[in-house]
Amino acid sequence: MRDLIGKLEVVDDDTASALRVIDHFDRLVDERASTAAVVRAAAALAGATAGLHDAARAVVKRFAPDGRARTGTTEGDWRHEPVPGHPGSWLWLERAGEDGPLDALILERAARALQALSTGSSSPSAGGLVRIACDPDATEADRRDAVARLGLTGPVTVVLSPSANLRATLISSVGALVVALLPGAATIPEGVRAGAATASDPMRLPTALEQARTALRLAGEVGGLAPAVVRYEDLGALAVIAERISAEEAAGVGDVRRLDELLAGHPWVVDTLHAVLDQPSLRQSAAMLHVHHSTLQERLTWLSGQLGYSPAKGRGRQRAAVAVLLWRVAHGTDPETVAESH
């Protein structure tokens, strides 16, 4: 069973690759690996020579992607990644040409690993602590310890995203998702599809994680009309639907099936319904859709005929709102659930 594995180098910027990078450095910290091992891992993952300038010890370490030590200091003008808590220490990748897809993430995680390893204690990595704090199966004592080590005291917001672009200081992976913990009244990062929930007390993080998962199921795509970031607290009664109804069940509801049928030939259907339900007037709905008022009127007339109810008013409006919500439940499944259902 030799020769059975590829290179470590990450060549994609997909979530799986990002999680591989995050997990790799977390494990090095958990195993109390050496400083040199962290630099070698950065080089192997990036597929480029990596270097560490350690001012306090006055050393420079450089390694090629195959782990070979390289001598001499580098002449190039590489971007410095400071090692937190170590003034005068920084990491770099000697990348000629374009950056690799995850160079920034590799450097950031390597720097944080070096910071964690220099504490001298045998505590788990920050990523490991995040996982323990959010794990419903962790003992209360372990969770209390993890929460304390992470320095969490007041409210904490859990952000769960399928995107590797979610960046935060306290970050880890849960299944195929990236999880970030934002202490206090931190702003939720934009530009990613995410669900968020706030734990009033950090000991309640496992519940908040499940709530963030629920919120994620209702999040729209980045750049779409529906918000890409959904807070559980904003859902209220709507959360009950996402919690109690599975994606398969939602997809089987007649009104949802009808939306899917119409979408096949008319990609604007759900966005149009969203705008109509979201805005107080049809004029504002039309503006949101960037279409003319009369175009929206034509669409609504057509939709009423196709759906058998009028989505713009009265009971029809309520029915359309529930149908669109269930449609999101049917389609907003997080990757982990997809994997489990196979």
Next chain:
Amino acid sequence: MTETTADQIFGDAPARPPFDPELVPVLEAVRQAMPSLSAETLSLARQQSADGFPGMEPVDLTVGGAVTVEERQVPGPEGDPDITLLILSPAADGPPRPAVYHTHGGGMVIGNRRLGVEMFLDQVAAGNAVVVSVEYRLAPEHPDPAPVEDCYAGLVWTAKNAAELGIDPGRIMIAGASAGGGLAAGTALLARDRAFPRLSHQILICPMLDDRFETHSSRMLDDEGVWDREANLFGWTALLGERRGGPDVSPYAAPARATDLTGLPRTYIDTGSAETFRDETLTYARRLSEAGVSVDLHMWGGGFHGFDLMAGHAAVSRASVATRDEFVRRALEG
């Protein structure tokens, strides 16, 4: 059919050394990428080894034209089908060169003649060696003695046709990793007992030698590391069927069973300290030494099975590869 699992046979797993810290993240990635070998995962694993593993780039066996790549159909064992040999020779003319006869790994059940040959490619490109790698039949479709007899038949053909291949017939060594290490050791025993051909060295890389599961290390990995006791039981049972662990297993199939190790070639043998094959490797090395064979033995602390190719960038891997490469270099120098 009733499944006999290693758990039922061996009970709790005894202690094992910790894995090297730098290897741990790679070990986890390996375990995610490759399911442990079993009857259920066999066809997927064969497909992966044929297509290349996820993220693995195909190796340019020609090294940009420095190496001539050739394949030959040659006679198999008496009454059996022909076998294919992959032959890698220096493109540049030169005097007859020493040969590395290679038996690939893959638990006796997967892999092909290309698997692992890149280990010796630099030496071919530099004009120092010819590599011949044999496509032997795989278990369980072809149980013992098919694999080791195919390996031996290919070796005999190579030795008899040395002149045509540009090989110095007096300087043929055999090399293999994992199951390929076991087959290399078994083939070396056959070559000794049948008095042809004479081998200069055997390079046994984390070799699979013992079907009996009596050593400590053969029981210590239970659903952890690479090639745990369950996978090992699957491999040996595929090769030997109901004979596994019993009295009717030949030393050519399981070289740990050989009672006489005299007259075997100069040996390089290595293992990780945290792998299933550790103890059979250590015992084989000691017994070869007691039989008067010159042995280089290396045990790498914290290494899992195949660590130095799967996590080549790690410090312990670099030490292991550098040590082995240096031995091969000296062996080829003659």
